[in-house]
Amino acid sequence: MNPVLLETLMAAPYVARFGVRLDRRGNELTGVLPFADHLVGNPLIPALHGGAVGAFLEIVASASLLASQPLERLPKPIDVAIDYLRPARAQDVYARAVVARSGRRVANVRVEAWQNRIDAPVATLHGHFLITPAQGSSEAL
Amino acid sequence: MTDDIQSRLDSIAPLIVDGSPHAVALGLSLKALTPGRAVMGARYDESLVGDPDAGTLHGGVITALLDHACGMAAFAGFGAKDTPATLDLRIDYLRPARPGLDVTAEASCLKSHGLVAFVRATAHDGDPDDPVAIAQAAFMITKASKAAQERARRAYTEGRME
Structure with missing residues (x-):
């Protein structure tokens, strides 16, 4: 856990402007994207x-x-x-990630986003990220 | 037939950014739109930075630019009739875009038949041979996208008649 870097990430101009919030309960983290007009891609659906x-x-x-x-x-x-599993409607979006593996250089992460029902995800992401674990920290997870 | 598609693309071109609030918010621009191909740009702006120390654009900006360009190439590949929805989007981030440089995305529709279109795209910050990201995506005509297109067509025709 690195509170300074987490703050750096959330305060980055793009992320701050986007309006993303993090809801943390112990070691569980949920991202919240509050609905805003500027997030709409197609106003006619609207999605x-x-x-x-x-x-x-x-x-x-x-x-x-x-x-x-x-x-x-x-x-x-x-x-x-x-x-993209369902159209993301004009309302808040929530997302939770699972770190499938976190090694010394690369982490493999899965994220699922939902709106009304957690069992009806609107989108999922599977990605690899380059990471730099702090010196002396054991391989996490 | 191609001319027909091109004239439809030309008539809808002004809406491709202006009709999408998120594209407007990111300052995207349309550079070219021809049957099966779309070129779009994202201007470097400090409000789009993801890593304040490095000054590089956030990956999300590249994601949105590629998604929009791929969607437009699919739209153009479907004959400029229906607005497609993204099924999936895969992106390789080859390197960070250089701070201060605008990013251009060039997307081509490789194949479209019936309801599905396959698109490939490259994003670069000046040199197309040294891309910052490459993407591959699939799009589909859905019921929601068909209905939205119908509303757009109506709004457009009514707007022209006023």
Whole structure:
């Protein structure tokens, strides 16, 4: 866990402007993307922009990595695969990440986003991130 | 037929950014739209930085730019009739975009048949041979997207008649 870097991530101009919040209960972390007009991709459906949902999932993945172990730098995305399962409606989105594996250089993360029902996800992300674990920290998880 | 598609694309081009609040918020721009191909740009802006120490754009900006460009290439690949929904989007972040440089995404629709279109895209910050990210995506015409397109067409025609 690195509170300073987690703060750096959340205070980055893009992330702050996006309006993402983190809801932390012990070691459980939920990302909240409060609905805002600027997140809409197609006003005629209306649905949130696929890119906005994807970006939110990436932010929650990074935040979960920072919250789960001491890192020296912000995680850097290597690749992401995003599946869009349902249209994301004009309302808040929530997301939770599972760190499937966190090694000495690379972490493998899965994130699931939902709106009304946690068992009806709107999108999922599976990605690899370059990480720099703090010196002396044991391999987490 | 191609000219027909091109004239539809030209008529809808102004809506491609202006019709999408998120694209407007990110300051995206449309550079070219031809049958099966879309080129879009994202301007470097300090409010889009993801790593304040490095000054690099957030990966999410590249994600949204690629998603939008791929979606437009799919739209153009479907003959500029239906707005497609993203099924999946896979992105490889080859390197961070250099601070201060605008990013351009070039997307091509490789194949579209019936309801599904396959798109490939590259994002670069000046040199197309040295990309910052590559993407592959699949799009689909859904009931919601068909209905939205119908409303857009109506709004557009009514707007022209006023």
